[in-house]
Amino acid sequence: MTLLLVIVVFSCVFVACQTAPQDQSWTEDVVSYSGFQLWSATPRNKTEREFLLKIRQDYELEVWRESRSDNRPVDLLISPDFQTELKLRLADAQIPYEVKIADMQTEINNENPNITDSGTEFENRFTTRFKRYMAAFISFIPGHKMDWNSYHRVDDIYGYLNYLADTYPRLVQLVSVGSSYEGRPLYVVRISSSSSGTKPAIWIDGGIHAREWISPAVATYIIQQLVEVADNERLLRNVDWYIMPVMNPDGYEYTHVNNRLWRKTRSMTGSRCRGADPNRNFGYQWGGKGTSRDKCSEIYHGSNAFSEPETRAVSNFISGKANQIQVYLTLHSYGQYLLIPWGYAVEYPADYNEMRDLAKAAASKFRRYKYTVGNSADLLYPAAGGSDDWAKSIGIKYSYTVELADTGRHGFILPASFIQPVCEDFFPALEVFVDKVATIKV
Numbered sequence: 001m002t003l004l005l006v007i008v009v010f011s012c013v014f015v016a017c018q019t020a021p022q023d024q025s026w027t028e029d030v031v032s033y034s035g036f037q038l039w040s041a042t043p044r045n046k047t048e049r050e051f052l053l054k055i056r057q058d059y060e061l062e063v064w065r066e067s068r069s070d071n072r073p074v075d076l077l078i079s080p081d082f083q084t085e086l087k088l089r090l091a092d093a094q095i096p097y098e099v100k101i102a103d104m105q106t107e108i109n110n111e112n113p114n115i116t117d118s119g120t121e122f123e124n125r126f127t128t129r130f131k132r133y134m135a136a137f138i139s140f141i142p143g144h145k146m147d148w149n150s151y152h153r154v155d156d157i158y159g160y161l162n163y164l165a166d167t168y169p170r171l172v173q174l175v176s177v178g179s180s181y182e183g184r185p186l187y188v189v190r191i192s193s194s195s196s197g198t199k200p201a202i203w204i205d206g207g208i209h210a211r212e213w214i215s216p217a218v219a220t221y222i223i224q225q226l227v228e229v230a231d232n233e234r235l236l237r238n239v240d241w242y243i244m245p246v247m248n249p250d251g252y253e254y255t256h257v258n259n260r261l262w263r264k265t266r267s268m269t270g271s272r273c274r275g276a277d278p279n280r281n282f283g284y285q286w287g288g289k290g291t292s293r294d295k296c297s298e299i300y301h302g303s304n305a306f307s308e309p310e311t312r313a314v315s316n317f318i319s320g321k322a323n324q325i326q327v328y329l330t331l332h333s334y335g336q337y338l339l340i341p342w343g344y345a346v347e348y349p350a351d352y353n354e355m356r357d358l359a360k361a362a363a364s365k366f367r368r369y370k371y372t373v374g375n376s377a378d379l380l381y382p383a384a385g386g387s388d389d390w391a392k393s394i395g396i397k398y399s400y401t402v403e404l405a406d407t408g409r410h411g412f413i414l415p416a417s418f419i420q421p422v423c424e425d426f427f428p429a430l431e432v433f434v435d436k437v438a439t440i441k442v
């Protein structure tokens with residue numbers, strides 16, 4: 001009888017696998033970065049800086065990492081169409097540059113081995129179908145598919161959050177704070193060792209920028225460590241945690257299926273270009289420096305502050321807990337920085353030194369990767385409408401942007417083998433924030 005039931009379930013699943021719409025990539029365009037390169041150019045003086053700026057404008061180059069001063073490299077994504085010409089222009093101007101990534105698509109293909117098929121077409125079709133078949137069958141068994149050896153899709157991440165809430169109901173509460181533009185839930189995990197959940201709290205978010213895959217990976221790792229590792233119990237004793245691993249799930253899915261280098265949300269803008277930069281869409285100094293009104297720009301600020309459902313939902317949730325949340329950490333990549341507000345301009349909050357001391361104490365915990373601590377607009381560039389500035393503006397004293405690894409060898413396409421080292425390096429720094437917050441009464 002049991003055997004019969006298993007066979008029936010198997011067959012139904014198999015049929016469902018054959019008929020259900022499978023993969024969005026079949027119906028939408030997939031962007032290839034074949035032949036694209038990442039160049040890192042280092043201007044040594046004002047003339048060279050201006051020359052580079054001119055080149056960026058002339059060729060509308062995409063900047064991966066900005067250079068604020070002499071001898072700091074600027075990372076540029078170069079389309080194959082311009083490479084020969086640009087080589088000549090840079091050589092003429094004697095500006096030193098290095099090709100960091102020789103073929104972006106190869107780098108993308110090798111980034112996440114588990115999702116990249118490398119066999120023949122027949123093998124791939126067979127294994128993909130087999131994997132789907134098995135996945136659908138396995139989804140009947142309670143558990144999850146999360147690990148930190150590869151980058152995971154939203155379904156796996158959300159599956160893990162649900163699994164934790166079901167398995168550890170006394171510790172974990174899963175709150176949907178709203179829906180994304182495309183209707184995905186926006187999940188915040190509350191981790192609290194008391195049922196009331198009213199201790200001073202630390203907020204961490206990841207995945208504001210879709211292509212910065214290491215960020216949701218680190219956020220989910222932190223959740224795993226806090227919930228599933230008994231040794232970390234002391235981190236929950238005096239502090240509650242709110243962790244949102246994927247703030248921009250539409251964008252994140254889009255980077256997995258259609259365009260690995262997508263940054264923004266996926267809202268319709270009434271033009272041919274979609275999405276706003278969620279980190280220019282928060283309601284403090286909205287529309288200021290380092291933002292754009294051009295809907296096609298990577299730093300488009302949106303039609304108004306909090307125009308995006310994602311930033312609106314998050315800000316509503318955090319505002320309701322502004323007295324409880326003492327630390328705001330937003331995880332981005334890359335550069336290895338702990339950035340302190342203000343980011344909208346080279347301005348310093350009155351309590352900047354306290355913020356800097358705490359960040360330095362946290363940075364001193366990193367063993368493998370060295371992080372630079374400093375004012376955001378000064379170290380990177382002025383950029384208004386960021387979530388860190390907004391959190392600071394509503395009174396969350398310790399508000400930081402973390403730019404995770406690396407410093408530019410791989411940039412946004414950090415191979416999956418780096419996930420564990422980056423996570424393990426980062427996690428111990430949280431103790432510094434816990435110790436600070438634990439002394440605060442709310």
Ligand code: 0X9
Nearest residue numbers: 279332333343376383386389401
């Ligand atoms: O530009 C950004 O939004 C962040 N860098 S990233 O490469 N991850 O895109 C830095 C944001 C720093 N904070 C503010 N400017 N408010």
Ligand code: ZN
Nearest residue numbers: 209212332333
């Ligand atoms: Zn970012």
